[in-house]
Amino acid sequence: MAQVQLKAVSKSYIPGALIINNASITVNDGEFMVLVGPSGSGKSTLLRMIAGLETITTGDILIEGKVVNKLHPKDRDIAMVFQDYALYPHMSVYDNMAFSLKSKNVSSSIIKKRVLEAAEILDLTPLLMRKPKALSGGQRQRVALGRAIVRQPKVFLFDEPLSNLDAKLRTQMRLELKRLHAFLKATIIYVTHDQTEAMTLGDKITVLNHGVIQQMNTPLNIYNHPTNQFVASFLGSPQINFFDSTIISQNHHLYISNNAWEIDMPEKFRSNFNNLQSPTKVMIGVRPEDIFEFDDGALKRPQFCFNATVDVVETLGAEVLCSLKSDVGPIQMRISDKKQVVSYSANINKTKRLTFDLDQMLMFDPETGNNLFSTATPC
């Protein structure tokens, strides 16, 4: 296995219009790196550049310390799993898995050994003589994985491999991929637009938007300390709530104020606003799970609350997703309390007193979108 490095890599099809803009990423040996972003963010292009299927305009791509910019895909010692599996339809599962080794004139005994080993790992042994059309989506995906495994490459590249599967199978395959990574200890670069896949699979996540890397860190660090509003809104379902607010300094006291509440500036945010001269606009971000109903009787409770009317209730079984209307705009709230989950739909059109955990609050510059207090440790 190997380390993959991208150094200031850019790509443009038309001069001046960058599809990938100055991307620098390091994927360490044996690491599972997920490239995540919305459609058109450039994640698949970046992966194809690593594979050698797209040329790069500027920068360097290094595999195991060696620049591979000009190398043909077959000489990069990588394996790729495609979104549509890309199985050869006229060949059996065995032949599909053996194809790359056959093209390299590897001896048939070694081919057989490697294919059978991979089939064993992926539970494909009974299916080896079948054609791809006789397989289910999940089985096809496993064959695509098997085809990559038999090559024993330095790096595995995955281009949205689970997006064609139904929800149940996707969850199952996600687990299998995780297990497989632990078993192979392989360097994997995985592209997805699905944040759940990104959060659950990756040792590290790189978030891309419009060809620019927004943040690269561990899943939890990215979730808890997003570098900007885009990252905060992209990861997390339902989406994070944003509230337009103003910071006001009055008699040496700092307040965060908006249509619905006025609260004391929490201690951890104060340092940045000590010399505040005039009211400053900020964007407050609060995750749905950090908003909850205000409880008068709670011993340790936030000292503020605001009103919101229950609009839509989505019961998911273990939790409830609730959309509310308030003076600060629509609010998404996640309720995991089992007692509330059962009958929460009875609250539609009722007004609730809400509050949120100030320690979990995020604060962004409304103009640049940057997190004003990003405390994520760089990785």
Add this chain to the structure above:
Amino acid sequence: MTHLTLNIRKKSLLYLLLLFGLLLTLFPFLWMISTSFKPENEIFQKTINLLPASFTFEHYLKLFKEINFGKHFINSLIVSLGITGFSVVINSMAAYAFAKIDFPQRNRLFLLLLITMMVPMQTTMIPSFYILKKMGLLNTFSGLIIPAGASVYGIFLIRQFMFSIPNSLIEAARIDGCSEWYIFWKIIIPLSRPILATITIFTFLSAWNEFLFPLIILREEAKYTLPLALATLNGQFNTDWGLLMAGSVVVIIPVIIVFLLVQKHYIKGLTAGSVKG
């Protein structure tokens, strides 16, 4: 009238029309076979008898004994198989390049190729004759096979089919370590079987039936292909219809065999791309 009865009536009318069309097409074919087995005196009877009153093989025997039809049959087979094999390989290679390999001015070049379809064969006949003469290929089978090697129509059909082969298969094969040549033979050709079968039938049929070009190129009667040999049976003052019909039956047999062999793929080729795969 119920919906069901209306439906049955509509269908009956349709089948009746189809049956009429079938008989109209089939009759000359059956008449040809029937005539080839009729003795001379029965051919010119006033009544139409589809089945001969007495069967005879005399026309077939005459065909192979007197005018060496067997030799012409083999000539036709060599030329037609040569043209078919050569053009399927050349056309599919060109189609692969136009469909799947990115090179500058690819689409313009293809458009230019399509424009040549509008040039009638008669205008290129004389230049082709001179070129073949300069190359010393007159009165040879190569002179018939080589010019027919590339057909724009074939390239166009195969190219359209190859567009339906996902690029990811080719990219996967490139990552798997295959050369373009290996990808072409091991991935593209097997997956293009339906359209290649269609092209095989089209090309074989047109090569088998070609009359004008062999007439220009071939000089010796011994090298004549079947359509040329068949034409010699048409006398200036009288025609031996029994012999001509026997010759026509023999000419049709290989075409039927080729069609039966590849018809499954042929149908697939004709309907390829019409529905989402």
